[in-house]
Amino acid sequence: MIMILxxxxxxxxxxxxxxxxxxxxxxxxxxxxxxAWAQIDVQLKRxxxxxxxxxxxxxxxxxxxxxTFEKVTQARNMAINAKSVGDRAEAENVLTGAxxxxxxxxEAYPDLKANQNFLALQEELTSTENKISxxxxxxxxxxxxxxxxIQVFPTNLIATMFNFGHRDFFEVKAEEEREAPxxxx
Amino acid sequence: MWEQILANRRRSVVLIVGMAxxxxxxxxxxxxxxxxxxxxxxxxxxLLIWGGxxxxxxxxxxxxxxxxxxxxxxxxxxxxQLFNVVDEMRLASGLDFMPRIYLIDDPAPNxxxxxxxPETSAIAVTTGLMYRLNRDELQGVIxxxxxxxxxxxxxxxxxxxxxxxxxxxxxxxxxxSLWYGGRGRSRxxxxxxxxxxxxxxxxxxxxxxxLILGPIMAQLLYFACSRKREYLADASGAQFTRYPEGxxxxxxxxxxxxxxxxxxxxxTAPMFIVNPLTAADEEDEPDSVFASHPPSRERIRILxxxxxxxxxxxxxxYRRAKGGALIGARTLQTASQEAIRQPSGGxxxxxxxxxxxxxxxxxxxxxLRCNCxxxxxxxxxxxxxxxxxxxxxxxxxxxSATDAPPSPQPMPPILTAAIPPVIPFAPMQFHRSAGGxxxxxxxxxxxxxxxxxxxxxSQIRCESCGRTIAVT
Numbered sequence: 076m077i078m079i080l081x082x083x084x085x086x087x088x089x090x091x092x093x094x095x096x097x098x099x100x101x102x103x104x105x106x107x108x109x110x111a112w113a114q115i116d117v118q119l120k121r122x123x124x125x126x127x128x129x130x131x132x133x134x135x136x137x138x139x140x141x142x143t144f145e146k147v148t149q150a151r152n153m154a155i156n157a158k159s160v161g162d163r164a165e166a167e168n169v170l171t172g173a174x175x176x177x178x179x180x181x182e183a184y185p186d187l188k189a190n191q192n193f194l195a196l197q198e199e200l201t202s203t204e205n206k207i208s209x210x211x212x213x214x215x216x217x218x219x220x221x222x223x224x225i226q227v228f229p230t231n232l233i234a235t236m237f238n239f240g241h242r243d244f245f246e247v248k249a250e251e252e253r254e255a256p257x258x259x260x
Numbered sequence: 261m262w263e264q265i266l267a268n269r270r271r272s273v274v275l276i277v278g279m280a281x282x283x284x285x286x287x288x289x290x291x292x293x294x295x296x297x298x299x300x301x302x303x304x305x306x307l308l309i310w311g312g313x314x315x316x317x318x319x320x321x322x323x324x325x326x327x328x329x330x331x332x333x334x335x336x337x338x339x340x341q342l343f344n345v346v347d348e349m350r351l352a353s354g355l356d357f358m359p360r361i362y363l364i365d366d367p368a369p370n371x372x373x374x375x376x377x378p379e380t381s382a383i384a385v386t387t388g389l390m391y392r393l394n395r396d397e398l399q400g401v402i403x404x405x406x407x408x409x410x411x412x413x414x415x416x417x418x419x420x421x422x423x424x425x426x427x428x429x430x431x432x433x434x435x436x437s438l439w440y441g442g443r444g445r446s447r448x449x450x451x452x453x454x455x456x457x458x459x460x461x462x463x464x465x466x467x468x469x470x471l472i473l474g475p476i477m478a479q480l481l482y483f484a485c486s487r488k489r490e491y492l493a494d495a496s497g498a499q500f501t502r503y504p505e506g507x508x509x510x511x512x513x514x515x516x517x518x519x520x521x522x523x524x525x526x527x528t529a530p531m532f533i534v535n536p537l538t539a540a541d542e543e544d545e546p547d548s549v550f551a552s553h554p555p556s557r558e559r560i561r562i563l564x565x566x567x568x569x570x571x572x573x574x575x576x577x578y579r580r581a582k583g584g585a586l587i588g589a590r591t592l593q594t595a596s597q598e599a600i601r602q603p604s605g606g607x608x609x610x611x612x613x614x615x616x617x618x619x620x621x622x623x624x625x626x627x628l629r630c631n632c633x634x635x636x637x638x639x640x641x642x643x644x645x646x647x648x649x650x651x652x653x654x655x656x657x658x659x660s661a662t663d664a665p666p667s668p669q670p671m672p673p674i675l676t677a678a679i680p681p682v683i684p685f686a687p688m689q690f691h692r693s694a695g696g697x698x699x700x701x702x703x704x705x706x707x708x709x710x711x712x713x714x715x716x717x718s719q720i721r722c723e724s725c726g727r728t729i730a731v732t
Contacts, residue, residue: 107354114351191697191713195340202344205604209352212502217354219596227593 097233104221108242111214115245118206119154119167125203126151126174129196133177136187140180147173164246167207174200211245218242263588264411264492272416276314279423282473283310309426317422322360322382325374325421331362331384332622337712338363339618341609345395346383349402352500353410359383365619368519369393372531373405374418381409387615388519391608393510398609400497400507401514401533407496413489417531427473487554491586494559495574498566502601504574508563515556558582570598617698626700626708628656640708659701661709661729664689689730703727 130144150173154166178197181187188194222241225234233239283306316324326333336343342361350358355378362384369389375381383405385398393401408414498504514534521536535553558581565577571587572595578586587595610618621627624640632652646657664687690701692711699711705725719730 111354118351195714198341198344202341202348205344205348206351209348209500213352213354223593 094233097230098237101221101224101230101234101237101239104217104224105239108214108217108221111210111217114210115207115214118203118210119163122170122200122203122207123151123155125196125199129177129193129200132190132193132196133181133187136184136190136193137180143173143177143180147177149173171204174204215244218244262590264413264489268412268416272419275416275419275423279313280307280310283307313423313426316426317376317419321376321418321422322374322380324425325418326362326382326384328425329362329364329372329384330366331364332619333382334361334363334618334622337714338622339390339610341395342385342390342398345399345609346402349399349406349500353403353406353496355406355410357381359406359409361385363387363390363619363622365616365623366522368521368536369514369517370521370532370534370536371401371405372533373408373414374421374531375409375414376418377415378409381414383409386521387612387619388517389514390610390615390618391612392513392517394608395606396501396503396506396603397510397513399501400503400510403500404493404497404507404533406500407493408489410496411489411492413493414531421531488586490553490559491562491578494563495571495578495587498563498569498574499571499598502569502598503603504563504566504569504600505603508560511556511560511563566600568597569600571595572597621698621700621710624708626658626702627698628658630654630656638708640706643706659690659699661688661690661701661703661727663687664730687730688727689732691732703729 126147130147133140134144147170150166150170154163154170157163157166181193181197224230225239225241284303288300288303288306334342346361347358349355357378359373359375359378359381360383362382364384364386366386367388369386369392371383371385371389373381373383383402385401389398389401408417494507497507501507511534521532534556562574562577562581565580566573567576571591575585575587575592575595578584617627620637625637626640626642628636628638628647630636630649630652631654632649634649634651636647636649636656638647638658642658644658645660646655648655688704692699697713700708701711703709703722703725704727705722707722707724709720709722709729711720711731715731717731719728721728
């Protein structure tokens with residue numbers, strides 16, 4: 076008599092354990108995703124903080140390039156003040172472009188290129204650019220994993236039950252950062 | 261990769277338990293051999309050794325292994341480029357903690373990672389690696405090592421390395437006491453000490469057992485670290501960097517360097533990115549079950565055959581090259597197609613001279629520049645106040661922290677009577693020259709203190725004696 080009852084009870088327990096496990100897994104993935112998003116923020120802010128120092132260093136050597144300095148400072152201010160995700164992404168791309176032209180300007184000044192301070196700042200900024208792209212990469216990887224998990228069966232049942240929503244990728248909008256278009260024959 | 265993490269956890273448990281069983285058996289057998297009912301003594305001794313190994317592992321595994329590799333910990337200002345390369349990979353891999361970074365002063369290019377858990381993890385690179393590889397290649401190597409960290413390979417390898425190291429040390433102790441005990445044996449026998457003779461036999465047997473056990477453990481280690489994990493770490497590396505050619509080119513340079521690593525032994529060899537013992541002869545790199553690493557040319561071939569940069573692409577290339585499957589289904593389920601990015605270009609992050617400078621600086625050498633242009637590195641134990649330049653003969657004083665005038669702080673007479681006049685250290689100061697580069701000076705206790713170009717605080721604390729030195 077007890078044996079017949081044990082089987083459905085055992086099954087119920089197993090299903091419950093699986094539900095708990097799947098739910099926890101989704102929570103972990105979502106937290107990882109949000110942490111990755113915060114990381115992107117940290118790197119962007121770091122870039123904002125490094126720029127004034129860079130502009131001052133370059134100004135000391137390249138006094139006549141005021142146009143470029145204006146562009147960079149303006150782009151930086153816009154990036155700091157941008158609020159929505161779309162605006163921020165666009166402002167950051169503009170800032171990346173402005174920084175590239177600033178470094179291009181610096182190429183023409185050999186004294187500047189040998190300056191220790193400038194080299195250290197250049198390294199920090201190049202590294203910050205890399206960190207931004209790597210943290211964006213990791214964020215997109217996390218989004219991919221999370222989205223897949225909430226879509227495959229059977230985890231998608233848990234996802235709809237507990238309202239785990241689809242997340243968007245951090246898209247690249249600037250032209251120069253897209254891959255070279257593939258030639259089709 | 262989930263499958264790898266679970267497998268490594270299982271392996272660690274098996275290793276710890278298996279080690280206990282083997283040691284207990286040998287201890288008991290050894291004890292019984294010496295005297296009847298002494299098996300229990302042998303057993304207890306064996307358990308003591310096993311306990312000691314675990315304590316060593318849980319308290320200071322990384323320090324032990326790094327010390328054995330002559331690696332010195334670096335701070336961010338020693339090499340911001342190296343720290344940035346590792347930091348970028350930390351972000352790309354989603355590692356929660358930044359691993360500590362160590363430098364080994366050796367011309368052979370190689371690297372390894374160790375750690376009991378992510379918070380205590382550490383990565384070591386050689387100077388030979390730093391000045392041979394460009395940024396993309398170095399990043400590929402670091403990504404490979406972080407792949408090991410994420411897959412928990414290093415956890416298992418650290419455990420195995422500590423255990424093996426303990427056995428090797430013990431066997432050396434025992435053989436040494438055997439040697440000296442053997443010399444003294446004739447004397448004690450002539451005095452008729454039969455108890456002394458018994459002790460000799462115990463040591464003899466235990467020593468022989470450890471001598472036998474050592475090489476067997478090394479061989480077991482080779483079997484246990486399946487070469488699969490190297491391929492998996494390569495896959496992780498390619499995924500993190502999105503640039504498999506970086507790692508491929510790095511492996512090429514490392515395996516073709518043909519320089520043996522000075523201190524690597526059979527025990528530590530499996531932990532490196534390329535087996536340091538066989539790297540010297542590339543043709544000898546075998547593709548056998550007994551090798552700790554797959555041959556570099558295989559790894560390079562697979563990396564270069566990748567059409568994308570994700571796990572799925574590595575799996576495809578691996579299947580084409582080797583025929584079998586590598587990556588578990590659960591990981592592949594969430595792998596997508598990832599494009600390979602453009603190379604970032606540029607040369608090595610440090611020149612050969614800079615790499616040596618960094619290594620010497622972290623080893624406590626004090627750098628002096630003579631007026632004739634020669635740079636002299638003074639080791640930390642140097643006791644005199646000055647040194648003669650080798651090239652021009654002029655005498656250079658060793659920069660040291662000098663006594664600063666005590667700050668005038670008048671205290672009410674009542675209090676000065678009540679407080680015992682104990683001044684632990686007289687205040688000291690050091691005046692920096694205006695050059696702006698790295699500067700080193702000597703604390704009163706003899707330790708070399710390095711000031712980086714970025715240092716702009718007004719005081720620094722000596723790590724050996726605790727003195728606070730004002731920097732002006």
